[in-house]
Amino acid sequence: MDIYRCVSLLGSGGTVRLPDCAGFGAVLASSGARVRFGSAPVGRQAAPARHLLPACRARAMRCASEVGKRQACLLQNMYGFTLVELLVVITIIGILMALLLPAVQAAREAARRTACLNNLHQIGLALENYHSQYLCYPAGGLEWRPSPSQIQRKNYAWSAFLLPFLEQEALYHSIDFNKPFDDPANAQAAATILPVYLCPSMGRTSLLRQGRGAIDFGGINGTRRVNQNNPPNGVMLYDKYLQAAHIRDGLSNTLAAAEAAGWPDGQWINAYNVYDVMYPINNRQWPGMPENEVQSVHPGGANGLFCDGSVRFLPESLDIRILAALCTRANGDVIEGF
Numbered sequence: 001m002d003i004y005r006c007v008s009l010l011g012s013g014g015t016v017r018l019p020d021c022a023g024f025g026a027v028l029a030s031s032g033a034r035v036r037f038g039s040a041p042v043g044r045q046a047a048p049a050r051h052l053l054p055a056c057r058a059r060a061m062r063c064a065s066e067v068g069k070r071q072a073c074l075l076q077n078m079y080g081f082t083l084v085e086l087l088v089v090i091t092i093i094g095i096l097m098a099l100l101l102p103a104v105q106a107a108r109e110a111a112r113r114t115a116c117l118n119n120l121h122q123i124g125l126a127l128e129n130y131h132s133q134y135l136c137y138p139a140g141g142l143e144w145r146p147s148p149s150q151i152q153r154k155n156y157a158w159s160a161f162l163l164p165f166l167e168q169e170a171l172y173h174s175i176d177f178n179k180p181f182d183d184p185a186n187a188q189a190a191a192t193i194l195p196v197y198l199c200p201s202m203g204r205t206s207l208l209r210q211g212r213g214a215i216d217f218g219g220i221n222g223t224r225r226v227n228q229n230n231p232p233n234g235v236m237l238y239d240k241y242l243q244a245a246h247i248r249d250g251l252s253n254t255l256a257a258a259e260a261a262g263w264p265d266g267q268w269i270n271a272y273n274v275y276d277v278m279y280p281i282n283n284r285q286w287p288g289m290p291e292n293e294v295q296s297v298h299p300g301g302a303n304g305l306f307c308d309g310s311v312r313f314l315p316e317s318l319d320i321r322i323l324a325a326l327c328t329r330a331n332g333d334v335i336e337g338f
Contacts, residue, residue, distance in 0.1 A: 112200040113298050117311050119196050120217060120257070124309035126165035127256060136243045137256070137307075138162065140219045140236030141271025154180045158219050158236055159197060159268040166196055181269045187211070190269045197268045201297045202261055215268040217305070218260030218292055221276045223327040225320070229276045233328045235307060236274050244307070248330040251308035255326045258304040258314070259296040266292075277327045281316045294323070 131137055138161040143154040156177065163172035174189045181190065190212040197215040198207065207214055219236030222229040235242060235256050247254050265272035275292040281302050282295055294314065296302035301315040304326070314323070325333035 109201065109299065113303070113313075116199040116201060116216075116259070116296075116298070117303050117313070119198065120259075120303050120305045121309070121311045122166065122196050123159075123162065123217065123257065124305045124311060126162040127305070127307075128309045129165045130162060131244065134241075136241040137235060139239055139241055140221055140234075140274040141238045144238035144271050151180060151182075155271040156181050157267075157269055157271045157273045159215055159217075159273060166194070168194065175269075181271070182212075186269070190267070194268060199259060199261060199296065203297070209264065209267050212267040212269055215266050215273055216259060216261050216296075217257050217273075218263065218266065219257050219274040220255045220327050221274045222329075223277045223324040225278065225324040226328055226331055232276070233331060234276065235329050238271070238274070242329070246329060247307055249325075249328060249333055249335075252306055252310060253326065253333070253335045254307045254329050256305050256307045258294045259298075259302040260292045261295045261297055261302075263292040263295075277323060280320050281314055281318060281323065283316070 127137065138158040140158050142156040142161075145151075145153045145155045154177070160172075160175065160181070163169070171189060171192055171194075176183070176185050179185050191208060193207045193213050194215075197213070197217060199216040202216055204214070220234045221236050221238075222232045222234030226233055232238075235247065235254060244251060260266060260273070260275065263273070263275075267273060277294055279293050281293075283293075294302050294304070298313075301313050301318075303311060304314045305311050307329075314326075322335060325331065325335055
């Protein structure tokens with residue numbers, strides 16, 4: 001029998017049997033406990049504890065003391081945190097969260113910006129494949145409506161003509177191009193959501209704009225900082241097709257499209273999804289003004305698609321004169337290291 005169990009039994013007035021007092025040790029039964037020696041009781045009544053040897057009694061006392069200490073340690077370990085310790089732990093957790101949360105959000109935004117860049121790159125590949133097949137770039141808008149009241153004009157956007165090159169042949173053939181884009185016959189096709197035309201960073205409650213599939217990228221018609229963009233000096237022109245040879249400033253130095261977040265008429269089928277540039281990136285002069293600019297929700301800039309199919313992040317710090325030069329196709333501008 002374990003010596004600690006022996007002591008516990010003695011403390012409760014129980015009876016303990018010791019096989020050998022000299023070899024195993026002795027226990028103290030100060031409360032009148034009875035002790036048995038050997039494997040069988042002596043007579044009909046166990047020997048009282050007073051017959052134990054003095055050395056065995058002293059050893060039992062030491063064992064009882066050790067048991068008491070161990071029980072005290074166990075009780076001490078059962079206590080939880082103090083209020084001060086709990087407050088310190090909560091404070092440390094709060095500090096760690098305050099340090100880690102911005103880093104997590106920045107990592108998520110970086111991933112979303114990369115996805116947006118990839119979507120624009122897919123559009124760039126479609127643009128190059130369109131040029132390879134038709135030997136020209138698509139018109140910025142077909143039968144553009146200078147006024148919304150001219151409902152007889154079809155007003156199809158450049159992004160609608162890229163559908164076959166974005167693995168959307170079925171959608172392309174479902175559109176009746178003999179009727180205007182907003183004709184009821186085209187309502188179902190126009191309401192199709194195309195993820196390749198969306199920026200993942202855009203916070204929106206609906207992927208539709210005025211009942212039609214949204215697009216977060218706009219074709220560059222030119223810049224008003226050069227001749228008031230009259231005639232248009234960009235690439236995405238209304239009812240006119242350009243070839244690569246017409247872009248004399250260089251394909252890698254001329255923007256074909258860029259982010260245009262928040263434009264109410266930003267619908268992939270609508271030819272109003274073309275704009276000229278006047279202001280710096282992400283810097284509309286008047287909130288809610290009725291025109292679009294290079295605009296995104298990415299911190300620090302916006303993504304732009306060049307005529308060679310490359311995609312670059314355009315920083316907000318980009319000089320407006322350089323941005324204007326990127327928007328013209330044949331102004332003789334020399335651009336290096338922007």
